[in-house]
Amino acid sequence: MxxxxxxxxxxxxxxxxxxxxxxxxxxxxxxxxxxxxxxxxxxxxxxxxxxxxxxxxxxxxxxxxxxxxxxxNASLNNDESALLAQYNKLDARMRSAVLALMQTYNSEA
Known part of the structure; x- marks a missing residue:
């Protein structure tokens, strides 16, 4: 925790x-x-x-x-926990950019 x-x-x-x-x-x-x-x-x-x-x-x-x-984070695996920890360190602008990148990548997959 x-x-x-x-x-x-x-x-x-x-x-x-x-x-x-x-x-x-x-x-x-x-x-x-x-x-x-x-x-x-x-x-x-x-x-x-x-x-x-x-x-x-x-x-x-x-x-x-x-x-x-x-x-x-009890239900998250190690990769998910690490990703969430890094995401939580970002400011609002960077969080939006990361989400947009992920959405773009996932819509292409």
Whole structure:
């Protein structure tokens, strides 16, 4: 298990939302909360409750990461874990470039 840079729950929730390519409205709906409530989670002015986490977990949110800053790599093999670790070090611009490259490569295969 690897602990990632020190971010708050709101910042890690934002990372997960972006990883899943969801809007704030979509993430709020998945978690059963309004847009305003979800926005306050990302801003750090409110903390999500267990009901919210149960609902977004089903949608693929890495709840362990959001709450504790530890990625849940239990189901990943070594190559996948290494790839994810390197990807998480990239800034948003580079992440977009990597994803575009992978999508282009996979559409040609």
């Amino acid at each position: 690897r602990i990632y840079r020190l971010l708050g729950i709101g910042e890690r929730l934002l990372e997960e939302r972006r990883r899943l390519n969801l809007s704030q409205t979509e993430m709020g709906k998945l978690g059963g909360v309004s847009l305003n409530t979800y926005y306050s989670y990302e801003k750090g002015t409110r903390k999500p409750d267990s009901d919210f986490f149960e609902k977004v977990y089903v949608a693929g949110v890495d709840v362990l990461y959001v709450v504790a800053g530890v990625r849940n």
